[in-house]
Amino acid sequence: MRRTRVCRRPLWLAVSFSRSIVSAVARHAPIITAFAFAVVVLGACGPDPGGASPSAGVTVSAPPTGREIFAANCAVCHGAEGEGQPNWQIAKDDGTLPAPPLNGDGHTWHHADGLLYRIVSQGGTQFESPRDRGFKSAMPAFGDRLSHDEIIAVLTHVKNLWGDKIRMGFSIRESQALLSERDPFPPGGE
Numbered sequence: 001m002r003r004t005r006v007c008r009r010p011l012w013l014a015v016s017f018s019r020s021i022v023s024a025v026a027r028h029a030p031i032i033t034a035f036a037f038a039v040v041v042l043g044a045c046g047p048d049p050g051g052a053s054p055s056a057g058v059t060v061s062a063p064p065t066g067r068e069i070f071a072a073n074c075a076v077c078h079g080a081e082g083e084g085q086p087n088w089q090i091a092k093d094d095g096t097l098p099a100p101p102l103n104g105d106g107h108t109w110h111h112a113d114g115l116l117y118r119i120v121s122q123g124g125t126q127f128e129s130p131r132d133r134g135f136k137s138a139m140p141a142f143g144d145r146l147s148h149d150e151i152i153a154v155l156t157h158v159k160n161l162w163g164d165k166i167r168m169g170f171s172i173r174e175s176q177a178l179l180s181e182r183d184p185f186p187p188g189g190e
């Protein structure tokens with residue numbers, strides 16, 4: 001009996017130790033909950049890189065938002081809300097395609113972040129190939145006009161245009177996020 005009691009002591013110590021951790025966590029639960037809540041609330045209220053633009057006429061020194069970059073560089077072809085040009089799947093006489101919708105109605109969400117970045121940075125001519133029956137790209141390269149961060153901001157805005165759209169039973173944002181795990185945005189500072 002005595003041996004058993006001695007042998008049980010470490011177990012009892014371990015149990016009482018873990019109990020004290022549990023009770024410490026329980027004691028601080030309100031603080032921990034309040035902290036987690038603050039993180040969520042502050043995070044939700046934080047600036048949205050592709051989000052709302054400041055009201056018209058206000059001069060701000062902050063870098064342009066994704067929406068502003070889109071309005072200044074992309075909307076002329078892709079439409080103010082990324083709706084694309086009519087008959088965007090039918091090639092024109094010069095072999096180029098009209099600008100497709102970027103708002104989730106086309107197939108932009110089939111492309112991972114890394115590929116979207118390369119399309120905007122290097123333009124569409126990189127995809128021209130003799131096998132594509134004379135396909136010519138009218139998508140300009142923005143690598144010399146937009147910074148690394150601006151390209152990511154404008155693409156974040158494009159992805160925000162997708163909202164909660166569902167295709168084939170899946171959220172297109174989630175499908176594209178999965179694809180992007182293997183081909184993410186390139187790291188900055190290049």
Ligand code: HEC
Pocket residue numbers: 069070073074075076077078096097098099100101102106107108109111116119120124125136137138139140142154155158
């Ligand atoms: C001069 C017109 C024009 C402008 C300006 C333009 N695009 Fe495009 N874009 C196109 C065309 C046309 C295509 C279709 C692909 C092709 O022909 O190469 C395209 C394709 C794309 C694609 C691939 C879409 C897909 O579904 O495969 C993305 C992404 C894109 N553009 C983003 C942008 C962004 C972001 C901007 C602004 C920074 C921009 N484009 C400015 C004409 C334009």
